[in-house]
Amino acid sequence: MSSKQVNGLMKGAAILSATTLIVKILSAVYRIPFQNMVGDVGFYVFQQVYPIYGLAVTLALSGLPIFISRVVAEQSSSEAQIGTIKRLFRILLMGSIIIFGTLEIGAPGMANAMGDERLAPIIRITSWLFLLVPFLATSRGYYQGRLEMRPTANSQLVEQVVRVSLILIGAYVATSQNWSVYKMGSVVMLSAPLAGLAAALLLWKKFWPVMLNRTSPEIGIPTRQLLKRLLTEGIVLTLIAAMLVLFQLVDSFTIIRALQSHGLNKEAAKSVKGIYDRAQPLVQLGMVFSVALSTALLPGLVSAIKGKRMVEFQRLSHLFQKLSFALSTTITVVMIAVLPEMNRFLFSDSKLNVTISFYLLNIWLASMILMRNSLLQSMNKNRITTISLIVGITVKLLLNSVAVGYFGILGASLVTNLGLVVVLFLMSLDLVAKFFNFSASGIRFLGKLLVSNLGMLVMIFLVKMVAHHLCGDVSFSRLQALGVLVLGVGLGSVTFGLVIYKSRLLTLKELMSIPYVSNWIKKRRN
16 A cells, blocks of 8 residues: 555544544534423433434444445455445345334334333334435445545534434424424434435435446355354444443333332433433543544554554553543543532533432443453454443343332443443453553552542532532522533643643653654654
8 A cells, every 4th residue: 555545544534533523522412402402301202212313323324334344345356345335235225124114113012111102103203214224334334445434424424413403403493382292302303314314315426326337246245145244243343333322222111110110100200211311411422532542542553463563562552541541530530520510500400410420430431341342353352342242231131120110210320330340341351461551550550540530629629619608508500500610620620630740640652652642742842
């Protein structure tokens, strides 16, 4: 590969990474004004069906395109790529029709299993997105396999902007017209297939000639072999990408009935579930940096292991662990420390602070799982991740109703944490001996990180104490809560930064290994 091709590849990967982060931020942020417009019960209606949408998006955006791109890249000629992609499209089209039909027919049963039969029409509307999965996944995977990242990046951005715009417009109209929350849910969920259609039209404007290209039916990977790989490699990648969505899906099917067994009536259970669901966009926001870190460092890990540069791989893996641990720990600590004020500012009240605080531990747990998955993925060990996820989700499924029935909604947070702990533990078994550093330097690192976080926490709580003293016993207004957030997080971050700078939490050599940070350091030194 020429230097010009390498430069083009890196530029395309950077564009795709940046777009993915923008999409994730949009996906988390829009739910805050949406909840403010539709209220807790309206948010509950949306979030109950959201995991079904999330699975379709995972198939169309990350899981299947990554698998397809690998298959396309393996082919020795353009004709073989086209022949293979056509077969994959037919397989996926058949699969998507089966899923669509199952959801359309089974929507009443699924809604009843969720404890709310009025969700059936919303499930049916969401199911239409699955019909677009073959069009989105094959075109994205084809271009990524040919190292063309712009089509995927552009389609991601168009899809998310269209969807978020339609959701917020729909919520505004529903609120102004006093529609029921279920009618509102049907209208805003219509945004999913419409946004998917917009993205598909954008992609297929260029991709259509590829599908019309005449190729010999024998060229490329045979259908049976493709189906086998799809059901193994493709499912593995999809499970990894859909981890938190699958945990949310278990909540959708278990929480409402479990809350009723705990003593709440149906309407109260809906409201409590809606408040509990506030935690999900907060977790998404908290994980943005972890996703960015994994995206930035994974290519270096893969390159090192493919080139059999094991010393470099060991160095990058240790750096990856340190950065992931430090970032996720600090973000989790900060968000839990300021949760009462954040809850009030974003959602107008401070309900279920304890439950949401426990749920925010997902930031640390999921970030650690993401880091370990990147290490395993770089070594082509996806089966360990799959088994770990299946076991963790099974734990969630078996214990969720019991825990909620006994502890109330707090039980759902606790069991989600337990399921993720199981996943993390099982994924770590194969990595501990190879990559985890229990040396004196590792212990010093943990000590420095602990002191840094304690200093930050002290500053945050000092700001909160002063604010409470000035305001008396009256609850903060949203504006006052914002002031406490800005001052607390701002001064706490400065304190944290000073401590890690003075303690040299990361060495100069480690900082120089981080993409973008190394460029900034070089410019400063020049």
